[in-house]
Amino acid sequence: MLNKAMREIVAKARKTGWILEPDAKRMLGLAGVNIPDFKMAATMEEAVAAADRIGYPVVAKVVSPDIMHKSDVQGVKVGIRDAEALQKTFADFSTKKGFCGVLVEEMVTGTELIIGALIDYQFGPVILLGVGGTGVEIYQDTAIRMAPVAEEDVIAMVGSLKGAALLKGYRGEDPVNIQDLTQLMLSVSNLVMALEDDMASMDLNPVKCDQSRCVVADARIILAAE
Amino acid sequence: MNFEPLFKPKTIAVFGVSLSNDRHPANVIYNKILLRYPVKVYPVNPKGGMLQQDRVYTEVSRIPNKIDLAVIAARAEFVPAILEDCIQNQVGGAVIISGGFAETGHRELQDKLVQLARAADFPFIGPNCLGIYAPARFDTFFLPGERLVRPDPGNVAIISQSGGVLVDQMVKFAEQGIGLSLAISIGNKALLREMELLKYLATDENTRVIAFYVEGFSRREGRRFVQAASLFPKPVVVLKSGKTAAGSRAVSSHTASLAGDYRVFSEIMAQYGVVEAVNEFEMASFCEALSCYQKRVAGNVGIISASGGHGALASDICAVRGLTLPQLTENTQASMLKKLSSSIQSIASIQNPVDLTGSAVDDDFVAAAECLSDSPEVDSVLLLLLPYSPGVSADLGARLSYVFRRSGKLLVAYVPHQEKYRMLIEGFELNNVPVSPSIEGAVLMIDAVRRCKTC
Numbered sequence: 001m002l003n004k005a006m007r008e009i010v011a012k013a014r015k016t017g018w019i020l021e022p023d024a025k026r027m028l029g030l031a032g033v034n035i036p037d038f039k040m041a042a043t044m045e046e047a048v049a050a051a052d053r054i055g056y057p058v059v060a061k062v063v064s065p066d067i068m069h070k071s072d073v074q075g076v077k078v079g080i081r082d083a084e085a086l087q088k089t090f091a092d093f094s095t096k097k098g099f100c101g102v103l104v105e106e107m108v109t110g111t112e113l114i115i116g117a118l119i120d121y122q123f124g125p126v127i128l129l130g131v132g133g134t135g136v137e138i139y140q141d142t143a144i145r146m147a148p149v150a151e152e153d154v155i156a157m158v159g160s161l162k163g164a165a166l167l168k169g170y171r172g173e174d175p176v177n178i179q180d181l182t183q184l185m186l187s188v189s190n191l192v193m194a195l196e197d198d199m200a201s202m203d204l205n206p207v208k209c210d211q212s213r214c215v216v217a218d219a220r221i222i223l224a225a226e
Numbered sequence: 227m228n229f230e231p232l233f234k235p236k237t238i239a240v241f242g243v244s245l246s247n248d249r250h251p252a253n254v255i256y257n258k259i260l261l262r263y264p265v266k267v268y269p270v271n272p273k274g275g276m277l278q279q280d281r282v283y284t285e286v287s288r289i290p291n292k293i294d295l296a297v298i299a300a301r302a303e304f305v306p307a308i309l310e311d312c313i314q315n316q317v318g319g320a321v322i323i324s325g326g327f328a329e330t331g332h333r334e335l336q337d338k339l340v341q342l343a344r345a346a347d348f349p350f351i352g353p354n355c356l357g358i359y360a361p362a363r364f365d366t367f368f369l370p371g372e373r374l375v376r377p378d379p380g381n382v383a384i385i386s387q388s389g390g391v392l393v394d395q396m397v398k399f400a401e402q403g404i405g406l407s408l409a410i411s412i413g414n415k416a417l418l419r420e421m422e423l424l425k426y427l428a429t430d431e432n433t434r435v436i437a438f439y440v441e442g443f444s445r446r447e448g449r450r451f452v453q454a455a456s457l458f459p460k461p462v463v464v465l466k467s468g469k470t471a472a473g474s475r476a477v478s479s480h481t482a483s484l485a486g487d488y489r490v491f492s493e494i495m496a497q498y499g500v501v502e503a504v505n506e507f508e509m510a511s512f513c514e515a516l517s518c519y520q521k522r523v524a525g526n527v528g529i530i531s532a533s534g535g536h537g538a539l540a541s542d543i544c545a546v547r548g549l550t551l552p553q554l555t556e557n558t559q560a561s562m563l564k565k566l567s568s569s570i571q572s573i574a575s576i577q578n579p580v581d582l583t584g585s586a587v588d589d590d591f592v593a594a595a596e597c598l599s600d601s602p603e604v605d606s607v608l609l610l611l612l613p614y615s616p617g618v619s620a621d622l623g624a625r626l627s628y629v630f631r632r633s634g635k636l637l638v639a640y641v642p643h644q645e646k647y648r649m650l651i652e653g654f655e656l657n658n659v660p661v662s663p664s665i666e667g668a669v670l671m672i673d674a675v676r677r678c679k680t681c
Contacts, residue, residue, distance in 0.1 A: 116481025120490050122448035128485050142484050144493040146449065153497070201479040222479055 038105035066098030110208035176209035231318020235294035242300030251368030252299035302326030322352035355413025356389035380405010428458035452498035499679025515671035528604035529579035537579030565593035587617035599633035623653025
């Protein structure tokens with residue numbers, strides 16, 4: 001079930017048709033999903049203050065109802081080391097179409113996965129796990145299940161990926177925290193069930209996983225047409 | 227809703243017979259039931275008169291017998307009145323052959339049928355369908371008997387949205403010796419859809435395997451279908467068309483572009499243990515295998531052949547399908563070697579795949595089969611028989627079947643020519659060992675059992 005704050009996020013996004021990243025992250029946070037420390041900054045001063053609190057290096061991302069794919073318009077800057085660089089990025093982003101602020105966020109590292117969901121006409125809520133990042137459509141390495149999923153479903157999904165070896169510690173790399181990944185999948189699965197009547201699809205891409213935790217680094221929720 | 231009168235009728239009335247056109251669908255249906263099946267059948271036409279030497283009834287109430295099943299092949303606009311009449315006269319169910327409903331834009335006429343039937347708890351199949359084929363009991367197909375390839379009675383039920391695909395699948399079943407319990411063409415599936423039939427067949431004692439040809443489900447129907455299928459103890463096989471149809475989804479989300487309609491369908495079928503066939507060949511192979519064998523296997527295959535090439539080809543297909551060929555233990559190898567005829571002991575290869583060579587005789591095949599059926603490393607055995615080699619007799623099929631009936635392991639056989647080696651093949655098939663005319667088909671059969679979650 002969606003709580004009041006979640007309902008408000010959905011209602012607010014109706015006009016644009018999709019939930020912008022800061023609100024999508026808040027929604028995920030409310031659903032118990034790990035998200036990075038972040039702040040939506042409307043002004044340059046707010047952005048610098050947020051970065052001071054979070055600690056450099058930080059990531060900055062443009063927030064605009066007109067920009068769904070931020071990297072297509074160079075709207076993502078990672079590894080910002082100081083206030084000067086952040087101010088420069090802010091100024092650059094502020095010229096982009098529909099600009100309404102900059103999301104300042106802690107840097108997260110790890111193996112990149114995609115977790116997605118959609119409401120299928122024939123099957124209803126469906127959840128997807130795949131090898132992620134910008135190459136998802138090239139690798140097409142995904143597992144799909146009808147939601148809600150149980151713990152054993154998630155384990156089977158991980159096992160069925162061609163990239164499963166990457167997650168389990170390939171060639172001396174540390175394995176990712178499968179327990180945390182499973183927990184994250186279960187939380188997303190619950191959220192998708194609760195959003196069944198409201199959303200069309202959800203992209204959590206990338207989700208970054210390392211040995212200690214899995215964090216949703218970027219999120220977008222597209223609402224169903226009313 | 228009581229489906230018994232629909233699927234096990236003792237009396238049938240055929241509506242819409244023509245007094246002047248012998249080739250009218252209603253006449254074809256009436257004639258075949260009259261001459262070929264152990265049910266009472268009555269022709270109905272409001273004009274009355276005589277059809278050949280039988281009285282044509284003007285309405286169902288005039289028939290001197292309670293009617294279980296109405297087969298309606300009259301013009302679409304007359305169908306609602308006929309249906310009402312059937313309901314009033316306690317007919318048990320109907321097959322509506324007639325077209326001219328939702329498929330031609332006359333949705334309101336179809337909705338009228340559904341309304342009438344729902345209000346009276348009256349089951350009907352169709353409209354716009356071939357209806358029901360129940361081997362040796364009755365059928366409502368408007369195809370003349372001599373044109374149909376007729377599978378024997380058996381334990382596989384097929385439900386198809388397309389009548390054409392259904393008839394074609396029946397040809398393949400007959401060719402491969404797969405028996406049918408029921409074949410149902412559901413056409414526009416206005417009232418009875420896949421779900422209702424799945425539930426009925428799950429309780430039908432003549433049916434062990436339930437197969438579907440599906441074009442698409444309605445909103446959330448797929449969800450209800452897989453959930454129901456996973457609760458029933460019978461294997462469900464599905465063949466889906468429209469795999470490549472372009473999705474209508476917005477491509478703005480990665481998930482939507484990765485999870486196309488067909489991928490979602492296919493992975494969810496697997497999630498719920500529904501065995502998906504990707505083509506009609508797989509459909510027939512899967513149905514045959516599951517109609518014979520329904521115990522769980524992990525897919526550890528032991529292969530016995532009389533030719534190294536056949537063993538190698540089969541190994542390759544097993545690998546593609548994710549089936550494993552475990553190494554045979556020294557124990558298994560030693561006991562097999564000891565039992566083989568002395569003439570082949572030095573030339574046979576007793577690794578997996580086992581190659582008994584073209585010099586092997588019946589006793590060698592039986593000996594190798596006994597060893598593999600006793601060896602715990604193998605849970606299914608693939609037998610590649612080359613009946614043109616002179617040591618193989620027509621009795622071998624039955625002899626090998628008995629070995630596996632004792633051990634309870636899965637045995638699947640490849641025999642290359644259906645007609646020439648018929649007696650050998652029947653020796654297998656009549657003893658519940660599935661046989662394929664291709665190596666790939668035989669491997670598919672093992673794969674079907676491995677993928678079946680209710681097994």
